[in-house]
Amino acid sequence: MPFPRFSPPAPERGGGAPAPSGVGVSVQEADVTPASPPAAVQVRKATVRDVPTMASIINHWASQGIMLAKSHHQLYQYIRDFVVATHGDAVIGCGALHVVWEDLAEVRSVAVMKEWHGKGVGRLMLAHLLDEARDLGLPHVFALTYRQAFFAHAGFRVVSHESLPHKIWGDCLNCPKFPNCDEIAMTLDLSPDDSEDSIDEPQEE
Numbered sequence: 001m002p003f004p005r006f007s008p009p010a011p012e013r014g015g016g017a018p019a020p021s022g023v024g025v026s027v028q029e030a031d032v033t034p035a036s037p038p039a040a041v042q043v044r045k046a047t048v049r050d051v052p053t054m055a056s057i058i059n060h061w062a063s064q065g066i067m068l069a070k071s072h073h074q075l076y077q078y079i080r081d082f083v084v085a086t087h088g089d090a091v092i093g094c095g096a097l098h099v100v101w102e103d104l105a106e107v108r109s110v111a112v113m114k115e116w117h118g119k120g121v122g123r124l125m126l127a128h129l130l131d132e133a134r135d136l137g138l139p140h141v142f143a144l145t146y147r148q149a150f151f152a153h154a155g156f157r158v159v160s161h162e163s164l165p166h167k168i169w170g171d172c173l174n175c176p177k178f179p180n181c182d183e184i185a186m187t188l189d190l191s192p193d194d195s196e197d198s199i200d201e202p203q204e205e
């Protein structure tokens with residue numbers, strides 16, 4: 001017996017069209033000037049050799065409480081979810097697309113080295129991850145984040161936590177903040193003409 005279907009969330013704060021720059025963003029977020037990354041910045045699939053740098057970038061931000069920490073073990077385990085941004089031989093950012101169900105994937109662990117912020121590196125990785133989602137035939141992606149403006153620029157809209165299927169919270173059980181998650185839930189529909197107007201709740205195994 002399938003779980004009840006969940007209606008697509010109504011737009012809330014920041015919903016609908018991407019928020020204009022500087023609107024509804026924290027002071028910390030507002031001083032980023034949009035830019036294009038240098039041509040030398042590339043995005044490719046991650047390899048196991050990238051894991052130490054990925055861990056260092058992610059856990060730098062995690063130590064400041066703005067994203068979830070990842071162990072080396074978790075990064076090796078999910079290495080096929082990850083892309084990295086490179087400049088020459090150096091890894092300067094990473095991000096992941098994690099498939100949850102037939103119609104839903106999570107964009108997560110998107111992080112860029114501080115000195116590369118505001119240069120379009122995050123946007124480049126996000127575009128790559130969204131292309132992967134489209135190639136996989138996924139109609140919806142979501143993110144749990146404190147960086148609302150970054151995702152809003154890519155067309156994500158804020159939704160209530162309750163509108164997301166229960167299945168996604170499995171990964172949250174080990175989070176120190178569980179069950180009081182204060183991250184902002186955001187979704188993006190990749191197939192706007194899709195006649196399906198809801199996200200299927202995955203069945204429990």
Ligand SMILES: CC(C)(COP(=O)(O)OP(=O)(O)OC[C@H]1O[C@@H](n2cnc3c(N)ncnc32)[C@H](O)[C@@H]1OP(=O)(O)O)[C@@H](O)C(=O)NCCC(=O)NCCS
Binds near residue numbers: 030066108109113
């Ligand atoms: C969030 C993060 C990944 C963005 O990467 P970035 O390379 O600095 O972002 P970009 O330069 O590609 O910016 C992309 C767009 O988002 C906007 N943007 C990015 N960061 C922003 C911020 N902090 N505040 C407001 N707007 C922001 C840019 O203006 C740009 O807009 P445009 O597409 O209209 O040009 C990066 O700041 C980061 O690593 N933050 C710490 C880790 C984190 O919070 N990750 C998110 C957890 S999922």
